[in-house]
Amino acid sequence: MNREQTAQRKPASDDARVLRSRGLLQDAILKLGQEGPVDGIAIxxxxxxxxxxxxxxxxxxxxxxxxxxDAIDRHALDAGVSLRTEGLDEGLPGQPPQFLVDYLQHIADHAQLYRNVLGAHGSAAVHARLARSIATILVEGIGLLGQHAPVESPVPAAVDAAALAGAILAVITYxxxxxxxxxxxxxxxWIWEIITRE
Structure with a gap:
């Protein structure tokens, strides 16, 4: 079995040398990702x-x-931004929650990197991971909102969330x-209108 056929990510470790090596690799690919299309980056x-x-x-x-x-995930966490359902337990706010604005500002602050990562010559893995993260948050949000105002729908929440996640990433890329x-x-x-549209 070759290395490409093994698990996608090696087991995590708290070993300082492991963390340092992973940090160096993540920093390197982020810098390369800022410089040009990520599909042209070689190992x-x-x-x-x-x-x-x-x-x-x-x-x-x-x-x-x-x-x-992994590098994109760490990049956002290092900046102190994340997508989450915080604030939705009180019902649907009338305006975009601050965590969404903060996350989008992080993307804007590193626009060239995200343009290269999410664009036509970007990374399918990053796109898929972001879509899964957004969909998970949306499912949680739909569950929280359903406690306040149950809505009958023939579309399963996970399907609805996946569709919305795709739309959100399309808006960000555009x-x-x-x-x-x-x-x-x-x-x-724009994104909040898409999410909250009846």
Missing amino acids: SDITQRAGVSRSTFYDHYTDKETLLA WLEQLPQTPTPDVAE
Whole structure:
């Protein structure tokens, strides 16, 4: 069995050397992702930029897609932003929640990276992971909202959430590529309108 056929991500570890190596690899692919299309990044580019060997790369990851998805996750967490259902337990707010505005601002602050990652020459793995994260949050939100105002629907919540997640990512990608001058609060309003539309 070759390395590409093994698990996508190697087991996590708190070992300082492991964390340092993963950090170097994640920093390297983020910098490369800011510079150009991510589908053109080779593993040798990543290891050279990180200053580690190819075998070190394979000690931690089996492919660059999973590395990039992990790096994007860490990048957002390091900035103190995340998507969550915070505030929905009181019912649906009339305006976009602050965590959504903050997350979109993080994307705007690193627009070229996200443009390269989510665009036509970007990463399917990152796109899929973001879609899953958004859909999970939406399912949780639909559940919380249903406690306040139950709505009968023939569409399962998970299906509805998956459709909305796709729409949200499409809005973000279009914003980055076609309307980059649009202020973040406006984009949050677009997304909130899509989510809350009857």
